[in-house]
């Protein structure tokens with residue numbers, strides 16, 4: 498039994514590992530020169546650790562990825578960094594019930610109303626039933642119009658841009674219900690966990706082929722699957738759904754047509770601290786970035802050549818001008834805002850700039866998406882689907898990528914027994 502896994506992000510890696518651990522013959526194909534997909538990272542020559550292209554951490558209740566880390570003997574670090582928001586020209590801490598109660602940007606009634614609404618959401622054990630409402634309709638009713646207008650409406654618009662009004666309320670529920678105050682990270686960076694997983698796959702007899710963009714997957718009359726030029730008994734497609742639809746040459750039920758946003762980060766190495774928090778949401782109107790993540794306020798700068806590293810992050814629609822801008826132009830556009838964040842900031846603090854962009858970084862789930870949710874097992878024997886648009890209602894993340902990878906492997910193993 499020989500299985501092809503297409504895509505070397507966490508979904509593909511987890512699936513491949515779970516299969517080789519049960520003695521299945523696996524070949525994993527990855528288009529890029531390194532594994533990791535959206536959670537992959539870089540390591541500069543003077544850095545001891547890798548750093549993700551896009552800011553990453555895990556929650557302490559992310560059981561599946563913690564399980565993977567244990568399996569491949571990657572060290573998990575638990576940290577307690579501060580989350581802040583930038584509002585009314587100030588960085589304020591807004592990451593606990595107490596900090597919300599103290600927050601002077603809302604009236605006392607507004608704070609209480611918002612606190613109660615969020616507490617109710619946190620107590621709901623399964624918020625899937627909320628998917629029939631749009632966030633823009635239900636959230637102001639639940640937490641009060643004031644808190645919605647001052648905080649959440651801006652976050653929603655910043656994150657989902659033109660699609661903000663379509664997002665369903667179960668997405669918002671997951672953001673509140675799943676969050677933990679402590680956050681996890683992996684020693685050496687997420688890339689270290691990726692590498693250790695890849696090494697274990699190979700050690701157990703799996704094959705990993707990098708820099709191989711799969712162009713076509715078709716079903717042969719013999720029942721085998723032809724992946725470009727190689728025959729397999731089964732195929733797991735973990736690439737983004739729109740890519741999968743181009744590659745897969747079989748008649749499929751229509752895949753739900755949802756919108757996606759690009760991810761973009763401008764990663765800066767700077768020689769002074771910019772913000773107080775590790776993570777700072779921008780709640781001002783019309784800023785050119787939605788979040789500042791000063792990674793070295795969570796992880797020691799000694800791993801990154803003693804420089805501070807921060808990201809200026811955005812989710813952008815395909816037609817956004819920013820996606821076409823050079824890093825020099827982006828910095829020129831961002832500089833006045835960095836001075837607003839910290840009036841001491843000077844351009845000479847910046848030691849290096851890098852820009853990272855990837856498509857299909859954030860799916861947008863409309864109301865009642867569960868009714869269209871594709872299944873892992875398809876109508877074709879040996880063809881399995883596992884991509885980010887199938888992680889629902891929880892927002893996509895490495896934990897759910899690992900879970901889905903494990904779930905596909907279980908399905909394949911159970912099908913093999915029949």
Ligand SMILES: Cc1cc2nc3c(=O)[nH]c(=O)nc-3n(C[C@H](O)[C@H](O)[C@H](O)COP(=O)(O)OP(=O)(O)OC[C@H]3O[C@@H](n4cnc5c(N)ncnc54)[C@H](O)[C@@H]3O)c2cc1C
Nearest residue numbers: 504506507508528534535551553554710711760858894895
């Ligand atoms: C800005 C940002 C911040 C995030 N923050 C967090 C966070 O803090 N914590 C967290 O847990 N998650 C976070 N995530 C989400 C997390 O990165 C993803 O959920 C997870 O990495 C998805 O893994 P995947 O394997 O499903 O998909 P991907 O990582 O997209 O993997 C798919 C792989 O398929 C490959 N591929 C595509 N086409 C082909 C082809 N034709 N042939 C061969 N290979 C192909 C791609 O190169 C890629 O490696 C974040 C994502 C972004 C964008």
